[in-house]
Amino acid sequence: MSVVDDQVRRLDAFLDKFQINAAHSRSSSFDENEFQSQAAGADATLKEGSSTAKLKALVRRLSTTSSSRPVLPRNRLKEVLSGLAAEEEEQNRGIAGQAVAAADDRDLAWLATGKATVQTYGLILNSLLEQTIPLSESIWYWDDVLGSYSRTALYTAQTSPQKFWRHAQEVYEDAKAKFRSRVGIQQSAHDAQNSIVNHWREFYALVQSSVRERTLIDARTSILSPFALGRVEARRKQNNVKKLRETNATAIGLLVGEGLTFPPFEDEYKATVARVDKIQLQNTIARSVSLLDSVLRHATAIDSSISEFEDNIFASVEADPEFISLSEANESTTSPSRLASRLLQILDRQLPDQERGYASMSAEFGKPSRLVRYWIPGIVLLLSGTTILRILVNRKADIIQWFQDLGGTVRDFWLNWVIDPTKKLIGTIRHDEQSEIAIMSKESLTADRDSLERMVVDFAVAHPDNGVKYTEQQIGELRARVREGDLSSVLRAYEREMQTPIRSAVTGHLVQMLLIQIQKTKVDVEVAIGGIDSLLKSQELLFGFVGIAPGVLITYFVAQWLCNSFGSRKGLKSSKKKGETVRVLRNIDRTLNSSIPTPNGLLSYKDHGLLLCEVHVLRRRAALVLPGNVQREFLEDLNDLMDIRIGVARQIKVLERIRWAYSKWFR
Numbered sequence: 001m002s003v004v005d006d007q008v009r010r011l012d013a014f015l016d017k018f019q020i021n022a023a024h025s026r027s028s029s030f031d032e033n034e035f036q037s038q039a040a041g042a043d044a045t046l047k048e049g050s051s052t053a054k055l056k057a058l059v060r061r062l063s064t065t066s067s068s069r070p071v072l073p074r075n076r077l078k079e080v081l082s083g084l085a086a087e088e089e090e091q092n093r094g095i096a097g098q099a100v101a102a103a104d105d106r107d108l109a110w111l112a113t114g115k116a117t118v119q120t121y122g123l124i125l126n127s128l129l130e131q132t133i134p135l136s137e138s139i140w141y142w143d144d145v146l147g148s149y150s151r152t153a154l155y156t157a158q159t160s161p162q163k164f165w166r167h168a169q170e171v172y173e174d175a176k177a178k179f180r181s182r183v184g185i186q187q188s189a190h191d192a193q194n195s196i197v198n199h200w201r202e203f204y205a206l207v208q209s210s211v212r213e214r215t216l217i218d219a220r221t222s223i224l225s226p227f228a229l230g231r232v233e234a235r236r237k238q239n240n241v242k243k244l245r246e247t248n249a250t251a252i253g254l255l256v257g258e259g260l261t262f263p264p265f266e267d268e269y270k271a272t273v274a275r276v277d278k279i280q281l282q283n284t285i286a287r288s289v290s291l292l293d294s295v296l297r298h299a300t301a302i303d304s305s306i307s308e309f310e311d312n313i314f315a316s317v318e319a320d321p322e323f324i325s326l327s328e329a330n331e332s333t334t335s336p337s338r339l340a341s342r343l344l345q346i347l348d349r350q351l352p353d354q355e356r357g358y359a360s361m362s363a364e365f366g367k368p369s370r371l372v373r374y375w376i377p378g379i380v381l382l383l384s385g386t387t388i389l390r391i392l393v394n395r396k397a398d399i400i401q402w403f404q405d406l407g408g409t410v411r412d413f414w415l416n417w418v419i420d421p422t423k424k425l426i427g428t429i430r431h432d433e434q435s436e437i438a439i440m441s442k443e444s445l446t447a448d449r450d451s452l453e454r455m456v457v458d459f460a461v462a463h464p465d466n467g468v469k470y471t472e473q474q475i476g477e478l479r480a481r482v483r484e485g486d487l488s489s490v491l492r493a494y495e496r497e498m499q500t501p502i503r504s505a506v507t508g509h510l511v512q513m514l515l516i517q518i519q520k521t522k523v524d525v526e527v528a529i530g531g532i533d534s535l536l537k538s539q540e541l542l543f544g545f546v547g548i549a550p551g552v553l554i555t556y557f558v559a560q561w562l563c564n565s566f567g568s569r570k571g572l573k574s575s576k577k578k579g580e581t582v583r584v585l586r587n588i589d590r591t592l593n594s595s596i597p598t599p600n601g602l603l604s605y606k607d608h609g610l611l612l613c614e615v616h617v618l619r620r621r622a623a624l625v626l627p628g629n630v631q632r633e634f635l636e637d638l639n640d641l642m643d644i645r646i647g648v649a650r651q652i653k654v655l656e657r658i659r660w661a662y663s664k665w666f667r
Contacts, residue, residue, distance in 0.1 A: 003616045003642070004129065005070050008122040011260050012064040015114045018262070018281060019107070054087050055108040062115035071122040078347050084112050085340040106336070107278075113336040113343075114285045117292075120343050121259055124292055124351060125252065128299070131358050132248040132613050135241055136587075138366040142238035146231060156230035158372050240365040243302040244358070249609030250306050251295045254313060256612060257605060257644070259288045286334050289342055290320040296350040300357035306606050417551030425544035445526045452519045453482045459516060460489045463509065485524075490516050581621040581666050585659060588614045588641075592652050601647040608644055615642055625665050634662060 061080050064070035072080070087109075145155045262284055294316040298309060363369075392399065460478055461470055470478065478489065494513045497504035504510040536543070591614060595607040603611065615638055626634055640646070640654045659666075 002126075002129075002619060003612060004122050004125045006639075007125070007256070008070045008118055009064050011118045011121070011262075012070070012115060014262055015111060015118070016063070018277075019111050051087065052105055052108065054083075055105060055112060058084050058087065058112045059108060059115060062112055062119060071126060072119050074123060074347060077116065077119050077123065078344060081116055081340050081344045081347070084109070084116060085337045085344065109336040110278075110282055110285070113339050114281070116340060116343055117285050117288055118260065120292060120346060121255065121288065123347070124296065125255055127351065127355060128248050128252050128255075129613060129616050131355075131362075132245055132252065132609070133617055135245040135248070135362070135366070138241045138362070139238060139245070141367045142234050142241065145234045146238070149227075152231050152234065153227060155234060155368075156226050158368065158376060159230070159233075160226075161375070162372065237365040240302060240361070244300075244361055244365065246306060246606055246610075247299060247302050247309060248358075249613060250309055250606040251299050252609035252612055253603075253605030253607070254295060254310065254609075255291065257608060259291050260284065282334070286339060287317065289339050289346075290317045293342065293346055293350055294320070296346065296354045299354050300361060302361070310605060413551070414555075418548070418555055421544070421548035421551060425541075425548055428540050428544045445523070445530055448519065448523050448526055449483070452516070452523050453479055455516050455519060456482045456487060456490055459493070459509070459512060463493060465489065465492060485520075487516070487520060578625055578666055581618065581625060584614055584618045584621060585655070585666070588618065589652075589655055592648055592655060595648060597648045601649065603644045603648060603651075611644075612642065622662070622665075626662065627665075630662070630665070634658075637661070 058080055061076075062072070145151050262281060291313070294313045298312055298316070301309060301312075304312070457475060457478055461475065464470060481488070490513055493509065494517070497508050497510045497513060500508075501510060588611065591607055591610045592603075595603055598604060619635075619638060622634055623631065637654060637658050641651055641658065644651070646654075
């Protein structure tokens, strides 16, 4: 769905409604005799042929029955127009005796002509829009070339073979013309015996002379470097592209603002009012056909200014001999067949000529072709291709090993940093004992504590303080104190032994007590480690997420990059389309704010055409990013934006509404 489709559908619906209202008005004004005459005429028509049926079939073929493609293809429209012109001429010859039937068939012929004009109007608008929109890319390209010295130098190098070839052609044509002027018809047999070598020598001398002359001609520009000449050429082409874009935009604005502007009508008609409105409708159709023809003939005239372009079109329309005028009997002087033939001529000649002229100017002034832009890297790649191929062949084993190592690295990273941490995290969530974090084993502290207890009890029993043996109750109390960390019995003995450390070390029990204290230190360390272990277990889930985060993040960003680089077209350019949508909104804002309104506060034809081009692009971009339930409201806002009758100030307010209402999907 596009702006042109909506316009064509609206105009086609207007013609259908006008025809229904006109038929209702005419039938309500007939008396009984006229009804009988109409019935007799209809019977005669059915007997004589199927002219009315053919016209109705043509009307149906020209109607916008398709919701997706309301504009007919060009070949199909030309076929219908040929049938319409032939049928209307046959009708004029065959039903002159039936006035009422002839009037009905003439109305059908005008309806078919109006619908054909609407279809031609849609085709031309589509063509102009598709021509104008890509010109912005050419303007941006020349901005890049002129905005950077490096890009200007690159452009100069890219176009140097083209310039050399053009210069060589000019020299060759000049030398060939001089050679033909000097070598006339041979006058004698002796002249005929001149060798071909002499002619080639003479031609070579003429080529040298032409080169010297061209050098003298170009001497006036020799003060400019090739770099400066490249900038001058780029600026000239940019200006011509801008003129072509403004001319096409003005043509679009003229067609939308002046073409097929049907007069409003009331729901209930009197016969005289319906007659006048019918003549006005025919007048509008004929004027629109003339406007289409004039716009196509002047659309490639970029030498004149925009005001001159508009004046030329209006003057051409007013002076058109096919333009409808009202005679004294208030009858149209132009037949539908003549308009159908002219529409056919527009599709056969004017539109193709305009498209060829645009293509020629676009190729001359627009963005250079891919061959011109990429021949330098292509030659570099071609010259270095053998070297690259030789390196690949000689290092084949190394390259294969590199790929294998890369694959192994990716596989190990996936298993060790993504899969295994994920399994451990799942085990932690499920409270799996095998996945618990532990600095030491569970039985290590118990075994060391029991060993310390036995060592202290054995030492105390073997060496009591007062020489009195411990009872079972005292041994139990001693065991309890040891479990709590109290080694008083051992420490008192240790204090006594330390009074004579050397003798105690040799003959006493100092070594045994030192070993007991070492065991006590070991138990204390294990208790501290156990506290740390408990702390780690309390934060086990947090450590699991921290452990899995690097691998998951790296995998996510790599997958995102791969999707953006090699994914589907929709996923590849979704963010780019949003950026383009914002840029189109910026262009619309710039068009509205930089426009010079008419005294009535309306947009000029040029600014109106530029606005329609940007809205056409915006509608396409928005269809890709907006959900279906929002697009209906968006189209309503776009219709308000395109309605130039509300004035520039209100259009700017509508644009602001579009910005804040749909910013969620555009950013």
